[in-house]
Amino acid sequence: MKIARFRSGSRTAHGVVFDDEVAEIRGSIYTSFRITDTRHPLSEVRFLPPTDPGELWGPGLNFVDHLEYAGSVFGQDAMPVPEKPQPWRKGRNALTGVNDPIIIPKDTAGEVHYEGEAVAVIGKVCRRISVERASHYILGYTCGNDVSERSWQKDDWTFWRAKGADTFAPVGPWIETEVDPQQLDLLVRINGEEVQRCNTSDMLFSFAEIVSYISQQVTLKPGDLVFSGATGVTRAITPGDVVEVDIPGVGVLSNPVIAEFEAGQGK
Template identity: 40%
Template sequence: MKWIRARLADGNDEKGSACAPGAFHALLEDDRVLPVRGDPYNGHERTGEILRLDDVRLDVPVVPPTFYCVGLNYTKHIATEGLKIPDKPDVGYRANNALIAHGEDVIMPADATKVHYEGELVVVIGKRARSLSPDEARGCVLGYTMGNDVSERNWQKSDRTFWRAKNTDTFKPMGPWIDTDVDIENMETVVKVNGRESTRFHTNDMLFGIDTFISTMSRYLTLYPGDILWMGTDGHSPDLADGDVVEVSLTGLGTLRNRFVRER
């Protein structure tokens, strides 16, 4: 089952659609969009309306109460960036201001000098959860989507926190949809720049897996419906330039495409 969050595309608002103003949740079946009342977390019912994918503008599939992000979870990436391999799963955070949808532009600030992509698997929490064992961990997951953890490497080194290196407006593309049924064990992450493959890795080749993270985190904190957990990245990005188009694809999850443009 595929969930999107969308708005009516420009010019469609005046049709008097049954959709609520602003963003709404919908099921995606092929290119048919089936809006619901409610949401994937607290219950929903189909409105009966059927739209086409061309009729809507995709928004990020979820705006999380808390935005978790795993750093340093793939050995090649850690080595390339000259960092130390962690000995336990300490999760980090990103910020909602930076989220943009599939198809929207990443704006590189005028003083950003070394902008990289990081293609990541995103876990979307569906149910309130606390103190889960690793075996129970997947029980609180709604589904999966993709994220691009855009990073300015010089700020990442010079600043005490990742506030602008990773959370500048538009630096967190996510989407296009949440899929409730994917095969994590047999998933590949492929990142293309301007149509040419730049990075490829086995998605589940993680130092600490999804079950370990959810179980460890839930010992100390409550996970809430809509919370997201970005699982980290492997490989190395080239320095991105004005106009570059980056496509993150994970097996079964489609493609998250965003153009990188220089702030003017």
């Protein structure tokens, strides 16, 4: 089932996607709901980030073939294989949706990179759960882009702006509730050219392990988002590009790239 959050006119609603239309629901996507007869063509709605999360979490380094590149960002050899997840928060202000622009800050060094990832959507209040129980607290999965400014990653002690700047967390287009999260192909395209491909089976730590680990100290709540981590070597994106994160069986997250001044900011 594909569960979407969308705007039609001045109304915001959740719905279930069927082919070329979305049917509004009544009730809560986290407890129970019914599908209504109110339907909208997909072409006539604006899809929003599928939840309004309080928290966005990354797992730290989570693919072996990203370790050497991650080391190069910090001017060192390949990062060691982590023995446990190294979770960190991504700013809530960074959240944006499908077809919304990724805004390149005017003071960037020109090293804003994509990181296409799968994203788990928390469905229940989640505190001190086991790995074996973690999947029961996940509503479904969506596409995400952990946009990252590499020079800021190297220069700052934290990732507060490198990964948390405005629009640096595109997520969408909807939540898919019926997929195997550890058997998802994940592709990234820039202007139609494939630049990244992997499978979530290669994650060092599964979604269940990451969610369980975070929950030992932090209460995750319905709608919170947990990213998979990225793979491989990435490259810079520039204004005029279109970045697509494609997870077959889930959906395609597409975002144009614009400069800050084009967005009417920072003048």
